[in-house]
Amino acid sequence: MTALLAISVIVGQLCAQTSWHYLGTNSVKIYKGNATTPIFTFADVDSIVFVEKPQVPEDYQAPIISEQEISSIVGNGVIMNIDDFVAAYMTEEGNWHSQERPYPLRATDGEYFLFSIDTIPEDGAPIFLRARIAIKEHTSPKNSKDTKRYVLQQVVAGQQQTIRMVATISDSLDMVGQEVLIKMNGLAVGRHSDQIFLGMPHYFTEDDYISHGDEKCGWRLGTIRPRDWNNKLWRIGQPDPSKIVYTTMTIDEYFKVFSKEHRHLDGTLVEVKNVYFTGQYEYYLGSLIECTTGNPMQDEYANYFAPTTLGLYFPQQRVFTDGTNSSLTSCYEWSPLALVQLPASEYVGTVRGVLTFIEDNMKNILNYGFSQCNWSIGVQSVSDINLKNSNGEAWTPIIYPNE
DSSP states (O other), X not given: OOEEEEEEEOTTOHHHHEEEEEOSSSOEEEEETTOSSOSEEEOSEEEEEEEEOOOOXXXXXXXXXXXXXXXXHHTXXXXXXXXXXXXXXXXXXXXXXXXXXXXXTTSBSSSSBSSEEEEOOSSSSOEEEEEEEEEEEOOOTTSOTTEEEEEEEEEETTEEEEEEEEEEOOTTXXXXXXXXXXXXXXXXXXXXXXEEEEEEEEXXXXXXXXXXXXXXXXXXXXXXXXXXXXXXXXXXXXXOGGGOOOEEOOHHXXXXXXXXXXXXXXXXXXXEEEEEXXXXXXXXXXXXXXXXXSOTTTOTTXXXXXXXXXXXXOOEEEEEEOSSOEEEEEEOTTSTTTTBBOOOTTOXXXXXXXXXXXXXXXXXXXXXXXXXXXXXXXXXXXXXXXXXXXXXXXXXXXXXXXX
């Protein structure tokens, strides 16, 4: 007598959760994730029927919980701080990488991985992170309008710990200063361009990229969608931006960090004091060139924070200095700061934002190594720039075309 095998799966997520091999001899083996040992083996099978599970609502609303409710949600699980979580669950290569699931060609030299994915088991002891939404970073217009990049921050023993996250979350939660509780089981942690992220595995095709698409296609961390959040995300109380911490650093302090420790310093909210803008941009491998006086809608080298990139959508970088070292701001052309003219060098003061270390091409490391130009500060708005001239007059932003 033969059997009919029914397998319940979430359509579209089969490859991320299970894989099945029909051997052509009325036998089926089912594997979980990238395991090499099957979790089930069936014999005498005539056919396979896939039964679609009910879909999780696409507009998952994270409930608001009180401090007293957290312990009942966590149960026998553990709330980890960010650094301990990353140390425990993010490996260099990740658990996703295989011949069938390749990373982008730019990812690795075989030992050091700029891209990685480690999936967190759905079953087992619950693992939680508790953090505050510190920054909403500007993302590419190619992404969904609901997809955003966030920096999550914890303050542990007076020191901030941060991690980036790319996600779609409801408008009610999309607030700077909102503290959240995240159940990590079923999600993923890893690196994109050597930056540590929370996300979900996603395959990017060559069509997702305008330039060098053949080098960039492959598996990497992608967006956590609303259905991924189901019973994994809670709001703790109301947003409180006053709890967000900025660390004062000098350019020299972050320039000194080039080992893998840069991964943990990346994403730190910092402010750098006693600096001014030089009117320059970084062209290539540290060469600093004077900006032009051109139209920022047409000239990518114009004297603005982020003029056009002529459709390539990379972050524009502009130079500031403390008189000893020169560093870079980083800004996208669709951010509120994009068409703001660079401050004249007579204005000196504080720049704050997200300290960023980024490298997406292993060839650059092999040929040139890491450099100080891998570092920049992601500035979000004019309120992150507080400058005055020698007369005590505050810098007033000039926005194109109202000059």
